[in-house]
Amino acid sequence: MKDLALHILDILQNSVTAGASLVQLSIEEKPSADKYIVRISDNGKGMSEEMLQQVTDPFFTTRNTRKVGLGLPLLKQNAERTGGSLQIISKQGKGTEVTATFIYSHIDRLPTGDIPGILALTASSYTEIEFIYKHQTPEGIFVFDTTEIKETLEGVPISNPQVIAFMKDFIRDNLAAIKAS
């Protein structure tokens, strides 16, 4: 994966496949603690203890279309390359939480990539799922919630191209505003 946003897009797909109705992405930038923490949590079907032990094995997958499952192993590898870690907590019937911790100052920390783009495309694809994105920096916090977007749209589809473009700009502008403050 070229950047962090593509990893997040990949893990969001796991939440969708798990039947989640609410998916939350949280990013915490903590330069003072030298940490960059990405957390994706969902209320999907969760995993058994046995499956949880296997999910970071690249030769384990729940799919029958192929023999490998590389999403979580690649994220783990990239987090560990910076001196960070990957933690997965899951309970069957409750949901899953994936936390990737990167060392903020490490030269191998992946570029952030197009997080506004991947969120807009995912929210527009899975219209029945609510997505919440919280991004915290030392300067402030930004929260994007598709429930608020859908309420404002009053029935206009979130998959409309103009709405997708709006969501990208909305996230991008507000993140930039926080960082500039």
Add this chain to the structure above:
Amino acid sequence: MTKITSLADLRRIKSDVEVKMNLRERSESPESMVQIRVAMATCGIASGAKIVMDYLVNELDKRNIPAVVTQTGCMGYCYAEPTIEVTRPGQQPIVFGYVDSKKADQIIEKYIKNGELLEGIIPVNYENIEGK
């Protein structure tokens, strides 16, 4: 001062889209929309599926082609990623492999607009993605 996009902008977009939707409903039924699904598993994402999806969403809108572009999971054609499934109204879905922006442009111009087949079709050995 730089303008920051806000929910007020979304309300304006909503009004604009509603007008267009009303016009469309008078001339076309919802079934007349082209359906495109972009395979967005690890293999697809690493191969550039997000760029392809961005391109399709933007270009179909610019070219005024009513379409719904969504993501889907792995179709099992990891060797041919990025792959997309295109369903023209009233027709069977067709899966295209090795799609990049150039190929996506050809798919729009030749297959979606005119129904012409082009290189890169993955032979059908499944009924649909979920049924595989």
